[in-house]
Amino acid sequence: MGPAEHQQAQKLETKILEHCLVAPAAGSAAPVTLPLTYFDYVFLPFHPVQRVFFYELPCSRSLFLSGHLPRLKLSLSLALREFRPLAGSLVLPPHCASPEVRCSDGDAVAFTVAESGDELYFLSGNRARDAARLHPLVPLLLHGEGAKRSPVLALQATLFPGAGMALGVTVQHAVADGSTSAHFLKTWATTCRLGRNGVFGVSCVGGPPSYDRTVIRDPTGLGRTFLADLEMLREDRRMEAWDLAGHSDILRASFVVTYQQIQQLGLRVTGKSSLKCSPYALACGFVWACLVKARVVDDVGGYTTEHFGFVTGCRERMEPSAPATYFGNCLGICCVEANRSDLAGEDGAVAASTAICKTIRRLEERGGAFRGAENWVRDIFRLAAMGILTVAGSPKLGMYQVDFGWGRPRKVEVVSIERTGAMSIAEAKEEEGGGLEIGLVLPREEMSRFRGFFAEGLKQL
Structure with a gap:
């Protein structure tokens, strides 16, 4: 890499400002254990869904860290109280037996705060650009040990000083489809937007989430079929x-x-x-x-x-x-x-x-x-x-x-x-x-x- 290329790489570098955990606010009515259904099993082999939301927000680092970031975290905590399983863990026992989401005391969502030297308006445009330039804007989900256990959700707020910010969202597809993800994100965003003078009330857009698994009937045994197929295809690399x-x-x-x-x-x-x-x-x-x-x-x-x-x-x-x-x-x-x-x-x-x-x-x-x-x-x-x-x-x-x-x-x-x-x-x-x-x-x-x-x-x- 020549001097000019090295300087350009340094300019585009994403610098981590903070790694923190945001826990759900107290008082959640969500179940402690949420079994997956056959609809969820289908997406177990898929990579997590990663989205990045670009916003125009021309502010300095100090204003972002002292003003906008605390509001994001507080409203996130309130939203997670309603969407408690998103702060839990996806547990996959050996041989694909009864996958579930487990919640416990101490659960929290990893929240990364970063600053980018890249060009927000270029990254958020329509023109063709290097796909890898978006990678630093979305967080990874790190797996735990023992029975396959991994977090469900990870978030990252990346500031582009004087231009805006990017919100990176990574979520397990086997836990939340697009409708559930949109429900959570709109609830979080609305709670943040409507909060005033440090007073926040959670605003579940469309109503609170429903955790009633009895509405998913399986008269033909699709759950057993899918788990057996996943076990059979465990070493399959075609995807x-x-x-x-x-x-x-x-x-x-x-x-x-x-x-x-x-x-x-x-x-x-x-x-x-x-x-x-x-x-x-x-x-x-x-x-x-x-x-x-x-x-x-x-x-x-x-x-x-x-x-x-x-x-x-x-x-x-x-x-x-x-x-x-x-x-x-x-x-x-x-x-x-x-x-x-x-x-x-x-x-x-x-x-x-x-x-x-x-x-x-x-x-x-x-x-x-x-x-x-x-x-x-x-x-x-x-x-x-x-x-x-x-x-x-x-x-x-x-x-x-x-x-x-x-x-x-x-x-x-x-x-x-x-x-x-x-x-x-x-x-x-x-x-x-x-x-x-x-x-x-x-x-x-x-x-x-x-x-x-x-x-x-x-x-x-």
């Missing part, structure tokens, strides 16, 4: 095919499909298939087709099948339904198949959106979300090895509504898609034309090809 962490020249970029562009694509799909697709299906289909084109380049073999995976919320699909505030995972696994030559062809976006739309419609049939559920765990390993594109997040989560009192986030990134073969999706900001925001992490050349197909595809709408 590593998704993992780009540690690879060189990996870029992260965001792409926006505006409301107007989605409407134009919808008219095109309806004209060719008579289907009226949701904005989600249209945007995902458009991205899937562009990515297939970027990957196949000259090879568009007509007999090769491409796969696309997403999750569907099952709280309302349960019979009877689970409450919207149910704490844990309640997601069904969905897989879409399409011919590679169709996706790489001139009407690839139409073919992809149509295939996704048809799969979503089948979910509305009675029991449709659970059709083939017994294969969910095995399918994840099988399809990971085949390079399936999956989706992280949902515009329904409203992550851009997480406001601690500094305004809505400038940008929200799902850092962990680098390890899970996923595209992230969220609501786009109105100043960007509304619509949907897509995040991708790809090798440099593949990102360049994708960007070209994406731009050209939008021009043709």
